[in-house]
Amino acid sequence: MTAPRLVVELVPATSWFENLRSLLAPADWDRLRRQTYRAARYRCEVCGGRGEAHPVECHERWVYDEVAGTQTLSGLIALCPLCHLVVHFGYARTVGRQEEAGRHLMRVNNWSRREAHGHVQAAFATFERRSGQHWRLDVSWLAGQGVEVRPPAGPDLEELSGEVLFEVLFGEEDQPVPRLSRAERRRR
Numbered sequence: 001m002t003a004p005r006l007v008v009e010l011v012p013a014t015s016w017f018e019n020l021r022s023l024l025a026p027a028d029w030d031r032l033r034r035q036t037y038r039a040a041r042y043r044c045e046v047c048g049g050r051g052e053a054h055p056v057e058c059h060e061r062w063v064y065d066e067v068a069g070t071q072t073l074s075g076l077i078a079l080c081p082l083c084h085l086v087v088h089f090g091y092a093r094t095v096g097r098q099e100e101a102g103r104h105l106m107r108v109n110n111w112s113r114r115e116a117h118g119h120v121q122a123a124f125a126t127f128e129r130r131s132g133q134h135w136r137l138d139v140s141w142l143a144g145q146g147v148e149v150r151p152p153a154g155p156d157l158e159e160l161s162g163e164v165l166f167e168v169l170f171g172e173e174d175q176p177v178p179r180l181s182r183a184e185r186r187r188r
């Protein structure tokens, strides 16, 4: 079986931080995400689509080592808002958009409802297991991007962890919406 294109990636509830934006100076975060959007030509790197209000969003990829207890940043990718919603399925549930996210997951992976459901269940089981341990962040990937990491600001960041942070930090995105040709508009 080949790996699915779109996968649910739930950040453990015990990860004290899940979002780069809070660790970086705003100008650095802007530079990184704009660079990511441009490299992807403002298209989703999973499904090739674009959103209505804004074409793509920036998603951090993490690799988890459950034995070492490390959560390592492996890079950034551009995702359309719908793929981003699927990846953060916990957030999708919180805001009552799980049906929409589930349909997109089925469409992108060409999965039956049952296959999509099984994948989501497995992702939540992994989330539960990983939430039983503490995580040490490794964001050394940023050094290679010439970016300096700031210590987390404010006491409430530690309370807001995992999926909860998503809503707070992804509320708005300002980025230019490229003009779409008529053919592209028809495709969407």
Ligand SMILES: [Zn+2]
Binding pocket: 044, 045, 046, 047, 048, 049, 079, 080, 081, 082, 083, 084
């Ligand atoms: Zn997409």
